[in-house]
Amino acid sequence: MGYHWNWGIFLEPIPGGDETYLDWLISGLGWTVAVSLTAWVLGLVVGVAMGALRTVNNRWVVALATGYVELFRNIPLLVQLFLWFFVVPELLPKGLSLWVKQDLPAKEFVTASICLGLFTAARIAEQVRAGIQSQAKGQRMAAQALGFSGFQTYRFVLLPVALRLVMPPLTSEFMNVIKNSSVAFAIGVIELTFVARQMQEESEQGIETYLAVTTLYFICAYLANRLMKVIERRTQIPGTVGGGR
Amino acid sequence: MFGGLDFSVVPASLPFIADGLMFSVNLTVVAMIGGIVIGTLLAMARLSDFPMLRAPATFYVDAMRSIPLLMVILWFFLVIPLITGKPIGAEKSALITFTAFQAAFYGEIMRAGIQGVSRGQVWAGQALGMNYWRVMGHVVLPQAFRNMLPVLFTQTVILFQDTSLVYAIGAKDLLKAADIAGKNYNRPVEMYLFVAAIYFAICLFLSWLVRRLQRRIAILR
Numbered sequence: 001m002g003y004h005w006n007w008g009i010f011l012e013p014i015p016g017g018d019e020t021y022l023d024w025l026i027s028g029l030g031w032t033v034a035v036s037l038t039a040w041v042l043g044l045v046v047g048v049a050m051g052a053l054r055t056v057n058n059r060w061v062v063a064l065a066t067g068y069v070e071l072f073r074n075i076p077l078l079v080q081l082f083l084w085f086f087v088v089p090e091l092l093p094k095g096l097s098l099w100v101k102q103d104l105p106a107k108e109f110v111t112a113s114i115c116l117g118l119f120t121a122a123r124i125a126e127q128v129r130a131g132i133q134s135q136a137k138g139q140r141m142a143a144q145a146l147g148f149s150g151f152q153t154y155r156f157v158l159l160p161v162a163l164r165l166v167m168p169p170l171t172s173e174f175m176n177v178i179k180n181s182s183v184a185f186a187i188g189v190i191e192l193t194f195v196a197r198q199m200q201e202e203s204e205q206g207i208e209t210y211l212a213v214t215t216l217y218f219i220c221a222y223l224a225n226r227l228m229k230v231i232e233r234r235t236q237i238p239g240t241v242g243g244g245r
Numbered sequence: 246m247f248g249g250l251d252f253s254v255v256p257a258s259l260p261f262i263a264d265g266l267m268f269s270v271n272l273t274v275v276a277m278i279g280g281i282v283i284g285t286l287l288a289m290a291r292l293s294d295f296p297m298l299r300a301p302a303t304f305y306v307d308a309m310r311s312i313p314l315l316m317v318i319l320w321f322f323l324v325i326p327l328i329t330g331k332p333i334g335a336e337k338s339a340l341i342t343f344t345a346f347q348a349a350f351y352g353e354i355m356r357a358g359i360q361g362v363s364r365g366q367v368w369a370g371q372a373l374g375m376n377y378w379r380v381m382g383h384v385v386l387p388q389a390f391r392n393m394l395p396v397l398f399t400q401t402v403i404l405f406q407d408t409s410l411v412y413a414i415g416a417k418d419l420l421k422a423a424d425i426a427g428k429n430y431n432r433p434v435e436m437y438l439f440v441a442a443i444y445f446a447i448c449l450f451l452s453w454l455v456r457r458l459q460r461r462i463a464i465l466r
Contacts, residue, residue: 076444078420079437082437083441086433087434087437175311179312186413214320218311218312
């Protein structure tokens with residue numbers, strides 16, 4: 001195959017600019033990390049809440065939370081992204097709609113983070129629910145016998161255990177967030193995948209470009225994995241098979 | 246709030262959307278069948294006694310699972326023409342990419358299935374004088390496949406949703422068709438809502454099928 005290799009391409013300047021391709025990649029990495037982390041925090045907060053709500057003693061609340069999970073799990077992420085970016089602003093009240101379209105700062109980034117966060121929340125909710133339901137019924141009863149309110153039962157008894165139990169699936173979900181953040185290119189967030197496409201077109205050094213971007217994704221996912229493993233070790237439940245003292 | 250919407254574009258663009266849906270379904274079915282076949286071979290390689298088979302299969306599966314699917318799609322779209330020497334088009338590239346990518350995921354499912362079959366089954370097969378391929382083909386794989394059927398179908402629902410990512414290389418799937426129709430009729434909002442509803446209905450129906458299947462298999466045992 002007649003491919004012309006050029007590993008020096010990363011240090012060459014972008015046509016019509018004084019940045020190098022390397023600067024481009026670094027800024028792309030920054031946006032990928034920013035979108036992933038924002039979405040991850042949002043996903044955890046909403047996901048834990050939704051997961052807990054699916055296990056409460058109220059049919060309507062459970063149905064609502066189940067509806068949320070089904071809605072966000074059964075529409076492709078990219079389609080959800082287009083809904084948030086193109087459709088939702090149109091459905092807002094006039095004044096708000098205008099503000100979102102014209103004045104919302106870093107509109108693409110905000111939209112992508114909200115979309116990815118709420119998408120991830122639905123998946124986290126399923127795991128949190130499983131973590132709560134796998135605990136013995138006595139846990140909840142004991143909390144109630146001690147006079148805990150509903151909120152206190154979840155805050156001090158059920159969730160602390162559930163979250164530790166679901167650490168392994170949460171770890172892979174964290175890595176999924178980073179991988180899924182790549183769809184943000186479709187609405188113009190200048191993250192790694194966007195940079196990959198752009199740089200491939202401008203420089204025509206596709207293989208070098210994709211190798212660099214793929215490696216950066218790989219490093220991100222690896223670091224996310226290590227971070228979660230450290231947290232998992234630090235928060236182990238004492239006395240369990242996997243756990244510490 | 247919904248006052249400005251005009252869904253009359255939906256019937257007008259229906260034949261166009263149907264073409265896109267056909268491609269998405271086609272891509273899903275091809276990648277599912279191809280992925281399960283290649284995935285099963287990958288699983289057998291990962292479980293084999295030969296490091297020469299085990300190492301590359303493990304590397305392939307781990308690599309596919311740690312790279313974003315979008316990057317895999319872009320990789321194949323770039324590399325296939327370099328190898329074959331001529332462009333093959335976004336649609337064909339998508340078919341190859343999804344088969345190769347899904348093989349890694351179906352492979353992991355089949356590996357779990359094979360590992361779940363009890364060892365005595367293999368010994369019984371060997372005691373009857375069967376060689377490796379016969380034990381696999383007649384004893385282990387049929388059981389592994391049936392036990393894993395619900396998981397394989399769940400993966401297919403994910404696969405169907407993932408096909409929307411071929412947007413990145415411009416293949417005309419369901420989402421791309423809605424995208425184009427929305428631009429042509431200047432009604433993107435309605436088209437995106439419509440296509441989201443189609444995806445939602447199909448995926449919900451498939452998940453319901455999987456749950457039914459799970460119940461039936463549970464009774465059979």
